[in-house]
Structures are given as structure tokens and as C-alpha cells.
Amino acid sequence: MAVRASKELHDGDVVFVGIGLPNLACNLARATHAPDLVLIYESGAVGAVPDRLPVSIGDPALVTDSLGVASMADIFQFYLQGGRIQVGFLGGAQVDRYGNINSTVIGPYDKPKVRLPGSGGACEIAIHAERVIVVAPLSARSFPAAVDFVTSPGHAGKYGTRKQLGLPGGGPQRIVTDVGVLEPSPDDGELELVGIYPSATVDEVRSKVGWPLRVRSDLEKYPPPTAEELRLLREVLDPTHLYI
Amino acid sequence: MAVRASKELHDGDVVFVGIGLPNLACNLARATHAPDLVLIYESGAVGAVPDRLPVSIGDPALVTDSLGVASMADIFQFYLQGGRIQVGFLGGAQVDRYGNINSTVIGPYDKPKVRLPGSGGACEIAIHAERVIVVAPLSARSFPAAVDFVTSPGHAGKYGTRKQLGLPGGGPQRIVTDVGVLEPSPDDGELELVGIYPSATVDEVRSKVGWPLRVRSDLEKYPPPTAEELRLLREVLDPTHLYI
Amino acid sequence: MKPAGSKVVTSKVVTMKDAVARLVRDGDVVVIEGFTHLICFAAAHEIIRQRRKDLTICRLTPDLVYDQLIAAGCARKLVFSWAGNPGVGSLHALRRAIEKGVPVPLEIEEYSHFGMVARFSAGAAKLPFWPLSDYRGSDLPAVNPLIRTVRCPYTDVELATVPALNPDVTIIHAQRADAEGNAQIWGLYGVQKEAAFAAKRVIMVVEEIVESAVVRADPNRTLIPGFIVDAVVCEPWGAHPSYAQGYYDRDNDFYVAWDEVSRDEARLRSWLDEFVHDVADRAAYMDKMPGLRERLKAKPRFCEGVNYGF
């Protein structure tokens, strides 16, 4: 997933980074094809070049040698709402047919089966980032037809489509999973399978999704990670195997 | 005027300072009875201790050795609108019966007889500072019954009283002139004479005001400036006689 | 003219005990801010020791600091935007309080980060609300009636709003301040400035109290002016297990270990006894953690100064 996600980044992108796999993916991209990524953390670190794998998005290593530090008011108002962020990374306990993401509760809000951490900056990242990359392992539980709670809006839902709602950002453009990649249909925003890893089959992917999954006619077959990518991830970027 | 204005300041006051006489008055107060005045300039200098008489409110000497620098957004939002300023100093080309101040135009706005600089921060200082001290030489032209244009609201006017308008600050509490001091009546906010300099007479003051001036029964007679005050002003605070 | 650089007339320096005794009251709306960086655990521990009750505690990320306050029964309501142990998992005391009312029931009021930042900004600016382009398409407004809308008088577009948050007391941890509370922070700022200006009372806790001359030598580093500060507390290592850039690193091991401690109610109670109730102050807490200073003390990475001359 980290290798695949890293390929979604273009050199020079201004990226709002979360912790864990997105952070790994960004640093892999920076070490390979996108040396000029600008990494921004909601904690306020701008142009971070962490010399250790940060455990939290507020790690001191994100500040040392960064290009700048912004207050969180500036990060959310001027950077994110201001339309300056090209890519936002999101995870989530549930992702649905239209890319709506739930990181708030499983079950009803007032009597949750599982209480999740909540939005953090996810709601506004989903609204404002030019494109959102979602990184989440695929499973029927995590990819229901409709999420229990919309923390971060996708392409359509009970409040309308992004266009009807006037959302400025592009929403979840790529959903990178452990078996393949989904993308919203240009027609109705429903997630479709657009690419698959060599180890997976279309039937397997379909069985892990809570709606009848459409498959793009030009389905891509991704090559396995190169030895160099695996080496970078395992030996350089996450030597203590915190995330992989 | 500078001596009189300096006496309006209490030790520990957080003061929004303008340039010229207010600046002199603040520094005189700091050198005499109010060493702990906190001087704040709309330019962003906080706790300034200028080691030369600043010509502009953005002088570099206001930054060197100051306690802090704030953006103008913070100055206006968090300091002034936030209700953190005890005293604001204002001047103006015209001050009227109710303490409304004009620093915008003499004559009609669209065809002015004299175009003045405009509000700057004056409008919001008049609205938010706990108390406003106005420093202006008295003359019939400068103290009409009603100003041509209300840049900074006083105690009452065509839009209502401060109370009706819900203005948070106390408005012009003391108008320090070259012949005496005016104060708003607690009843209707009309400016009344409350103190007079030894060199002036009540008739003289009345002749320089565009409305029938009420005089407080307990009219104060101010002593002349002390030799020490004059020495401080002339030799230490404004040795090149920029303002006096 | 008289330079007043180094003069200190009114010192606000007190002990943490005195600051909390005087400025934090039962039923208060309390904010201990700091985003990952500079979270004042020392103040939270003193609040626990003084057995404050019925607090409404507000923070973007409750983090371990509020998990502890909640476990100790100090809080009756939590206002927040992301409740987890970063990179580790759940906040178990918080979940027990919400799900089972243990040790006392906990009401919650939930926003996103931007919503919380905006609430503090409105509070600091003394505006009753703050407009933001947010929440459209999300279920958050459906479960929080305080998220409302306003119509733009120019474009007729509808924008989300959140109400001002004006804490009774905000507690800020900073690297250094003078005795009047003029505080300098570097590294991550979080929402410290907004939370301080929004508050009725401010407690400034610092790693070091310095001469005013140190503050005045570099005024652009000052984040919070002393005249809005009510008490200054010198509490070295007061942010542990959070961190202070240039002073000590984040204790990531502690955050990981907390998961096990807090998962079990009895074990968490005995942790509170040992590390909070049974220690007098932060110095005594640090004495119970031999080797911690050596493990976490910051390495030197000094920047150059700049010229303030003219």
C-alpha cells in the first residue's frame, strides 16, 4: 500500500500528511520520484524533512530543519481552506460506495458499538484538498455500501453530491488498498476498481466490498514493488518496522 | 497638553499609542508616575521602550527591546476587539458636543473642502478601548456642535447612544486640550469643562467651543507643569523639539 | 529616554499548587492546550491532586492529559475534535467514562480540528461566532446543534459557524517567559495563542523563567504577552510525557505503555496514586523516573540570532 500510495504523488505537490502509512508513502516518494514534495502536517510543520519516522504528527523531528512552522489557525484557514493543498491523505474505519469516510463511530452516534477517535482534520481535508488519497486495507466490514457516520464527505450522500454542496476540493480521487486501487466513476462518483496488485484477483476484491463493484474495462495490473522500493521501506524509512 | 495627558494614565495600563503628543505623554508617564505602562502600537509593537522619539508608529526603535511583536490581524482582533486595551489615544480634526471625532473629511464626503487621512485604527479604538483620551488643541473650528463626518463614534449621535449601539468600550472619557479638559456628562454624554489650566479662563474656553459649554461645579484648576516635567519633555523626551 | 528593558516590578511567579488553588475552580471550563508539543501534564496532575470537580475540559486532542483528568473524576464534560492515543490506539479512561459512566459520567461535545481552532479564534477575538467553509456533507452538524450556518452578505453562500469558546482558565506551557509572563515558544505553536487570548484567566507554565532582557532581545519569538497572564509557574519537565522543543523529547515509550496502564481501571487508579496523589509536585514526579532526563534530554541544535538593530 505504501508503495502504491507513493506513486499517487507528483513531484512538487503540497501534501497534507497523516501519520503511519501516508507518512511512509510520502517519504518513499520523496526518496524516489518526487524529491520536491512539500510535506505539511496539521500540527503546523511546513516542508518537514523528518530524520526519524515520526510516531505522531506533532513529533519534534518534523520541526527541526523544516521550512517553516505555522499556527494551526493558519494551517486550517490559509493553507487548507485557502485552497493551497494539492493532496490530502485520509484513513478511516469505514469507506463507502461514494467515498464517504467514517472515523467517528461504528453503530449509532449516541450508543456506539465502537467509539473511534473522531474527525481531527479529516472533515476539512475531505472538503478542501484538491485531491484526497485514501489508504485503507480492503474488507467487507470496512467497505460497506453506506458508512454508519459521515465524518468526511465523499462524492455523494444524503446531503447531495459534491457539486450540489459546492465543495471546493476534488474529494477522494484514489482509494489505495492492500489488494488494489479504487477510483470514483466520473459519472456518479461510485467507487470502481481501476487497478489490482499481482497477488490479488477481481473476485477477491469484489468479495471485500459491500456493494456490486464495477470494474474498469482498462483495469491496470500493477507490478510488484521493486527490490529498491522494498529496501528503502524496510531498511531506510521504517527500519524498526513501526508501520510495515 | 502632554503633561496633562500623561496624568490620565495609570500605572500598569495597557495603552494603544498614537504618534506625536500621545507618544510623548506616554513616555512622560513612564518616566514619572507610571513606569509599568504597557505601550502597544497598532503597527504591532507590544511593550515598546523606544530609545528615540519615533516619527512614525512603525519606527524600528519601537521593535528593538520591545516585549513582543504581533501581526496587525492579532493587534486588531485579539488585542483591541478582544477587549485587552485599557486606554486608546485619539486626535482628530474635529471633535463634537458628544465626543464624536472626525479624521476623514471637512465638508461633504464626495466633495470635501479638506480631505483628511481617514480612520486608520481610530474607528475601532473609539469602539473598543476601555477609555479613550482625546488630545487636541481647542478652537471653534475644531470643536463644532456636530462633526462633518463621524469617523470614530463618541457618546451619542444620529445612530444612537453607545448603549443603544452596544459599543463595548467606554468612548472618549477625557478630552485634553491646550486650555483645559472636557469630560462627557454622565447623564447625556455631552462634553463639559471639568478642569482648566492656570493660563486660561472659562470664557476663553467657552469661546472656542461650538455649543453652549456646561462647566462642572467642582471645576478643577490644574497646577502648571513642574520644572521637572518640563525638563523631561524638553531635554530628555523631545530634545529636538519635534512635537513641542 | 529611559530604557526599561530589564525592570520587573510585578512578579507573577507562584508555585503550581498556588496557581491551581487560586485560578482553577470546581465547575470551570478549563483548557490545557498544546498540540502534541508543550502539553502541561504538571498542571493536570495538580488539578487532580487538588481534586477539582465538574470541570468542562476542552482540547483538540484530549490525549493522555485528559484521559488522566477523566480517570481521576475531575471532568463532567469533554469538548474535543480527535480523541485517541496518537499512533497507539484508544484513550481507555475516556471510553470508560463515556460508555459506562466510570468513575463519573462524561458528556461530550464534538467538532473537527478546524471547528475547535475556530472556536478558540472567535473566543480570542471576542466575536460570538467564527465562519468557516466546512461540514457540508458531513454528519457532524447533525449530532452537534452548535454547528450552525450563516449567509454571506456578498455572495449569498451559506457558511458553517461555530460558537466562541471562552474558557474560565487556559493553561499554557512555554519554553520560557519573564516573571510577568511574556512567553516565548518555538517549535509547534498549536492553538496556544488563541486559547490564551480566549480565556478569562491564564496560567503560564514554563521550562525557564528568564530576565525580561532575554525576551526583549528577540521580541518576534513572543507568542503571548504578559499582560494577559495571571500566574507564571516555573516547572521544568512539566510537559512530560509530551515534549518541549530544545529541552526534551517526547516520551513515545510512555505513550505506548499508557495503553496497558489505562486499559485496566484498577491499575490506572494505582498509577494515579503513585505518580500523582503521592507526589508533592513535578520535581518529586521526576525523582520517581530515574534515567528519564538522560534518555530524553534534547541534543543541541542551536540556530543563529538575527539583527534587531536599525
Next chain:
Amino acid sequence: MKPAGSKVVTSKVVTMKDAVARLVRDGDVVVIEGFTHLICFAAAHEIIRQRRKDLTICRLTPDLVYDQLIAAGCARKLVFSWAGNPGVGSLHALRRAIEKGVPVPLEIEEYSHFGMVARFSAGAAKLPFWPLSDYRGSDLPAVNPLIRTVRCPYTDVELATVPALNPDVTIIHAQRADAEGNAQIWGLYGVQKEAAFAAKRVIMVVEEIVESAVVRADPNRTLIPGFIVDAVVCEPWGAHPSYAQGYYDRDNDFYVAWDEVSRDEARLRSWLDEFVHDVADRAAYMDKMPGLRERLKAKPRFCEGVNYGF
């Protein structure tokens, strides 16, 4: 992991001539900000030299910099909040343009300082308006229909609003930046950050271009990130007669002398010929002012650095 500290891949460094030619267009809404401090006269002079027309120029304090642009006939509209020569008197070219339409008629749109700050804040935050507690009891809204009101959805109180200001181009002067435009400012900030984030295009003019490593050594000094900057111009003394803290003092004599220069239209035209049209760039301008460097060069008043280690 790979530290990328000193790498510079995309340099945006160009001459002032090229920056203005490429990024400032006839009819643009142009902002040259800087409150007393760091006002980029060098950029204004290049705009005059390139004979831009029909500009809408916005600034809190038009100052000499816009008096010159107006005298040169570049502007058709001025948006402002305080129009004077600070501590000296009137801006005569501005008054001639308003009162007599000389050299071209000038439309004005007037706010208070807070209103202008709020307009830039809204622009930077991509909000269509900004609410402020202001203007009640003042005649300003009566003469500016863009000052409107909005009703608070919590308190029902009516607040003033101003519309967002999003310049086509904002020109910022800073003490230093790297080649990508990551800019550091100390001393007075003014509304530079807000004006830059509000703009579609940003020209960053600096006293010095430094290695990225210098910026990265003290990231808390960075006010404007390079990724919003379109061009970086190195122009020492580019703010004269304004100043750059730590580099050179304000030329107060120049401000006083301007009163006489600008009072007379013919004299002002010949000043523009001599110091703007007939010089190629800022270096040539400085050559015409012998002794200026010695008179105004800043004295050293360096602060200490701080520790960014962990």
C-alpha cells in the same frame, strides 16, 4: 531517511524587471504591503518604469509608495484606510488625483485599518467575508456600501462585515528568503502574511537570498512559505525610504523632504524622471544617493539563537 535540507531544485530567482513584466498586468488589483516596515519601493518604481495602467492599488497606508504610483498615472482606483505622510502631512499626488483628476482620475474605496486587515484575512482564508465588531456609530458604512452586516446565529447580535480582498498580485519585501521564496521576516509583520496568502500571484523581494539551510535552521521565523511564491527578487535596499529591521533604518528625512517634492506637480514629475524612469534598477537608484548607505545602515543588535534539538 534522507535529509533534504539544502537542496534547491526550482529556483524562482529573477530580476525585478522580469518579475514585474511577467506578473503585474494592466488593470490588475495590486498590493504592495508592509506597515511602515519593508515597503517595497523598488517594485513600485519598476511598475512605473514599465508604465502599467489602470491598476487598482490597495494598502492600509498608501504612503509615499502609492503617492508615486498615482503621480505616475499607473492607478485608477485606491483602496485604503489611512492616507497621509506619517508625521509629515498630506500625500499631495494622491490629493491632486482625487480632487483634480491629475494626471488621471482616481476612484477611492475607504475602510478603517481593521477593515483592511479583515479584508486580507478573508481573502487569505478564502472566505467571502470577514465579520468584525466595528463601524457601529461611524459614518464609514454610509459612504462605503461594501461594509455590510451579518447576524450571529447564536446571539442574534448584528456584526459588521467586509468582503474578501484577493489581489491579482501581492508584492512582499522580506529580510531574507531561499531561492524558492521561503521568506523570513522579523520586526513588524504588518499584514504581509495575509496579503500574500490572499493573492493569486506573489512576488517576494528580499534583502538577501540565503541557502535553504539558513531558513531551515530557524523555521519559526518563516512567515511566508515558498510554495505560494511565484518569483523571488534579490533587491538590497529595495525598501528605501522605508526600512528593513537589521539592515537599514527608515529614511525619515526623505519622508519630510517628499512633502515639498510632491506638492508641486512639475517637480514631482522631474523627480520621477530622475530617480525612476532614468535609472535602470534599484542599484542605479542607490548610486544616485551617495552617503545614504553610511547614514542608514543598521547597527548590530543581534539576539541569541534557540535550540531546535530534541
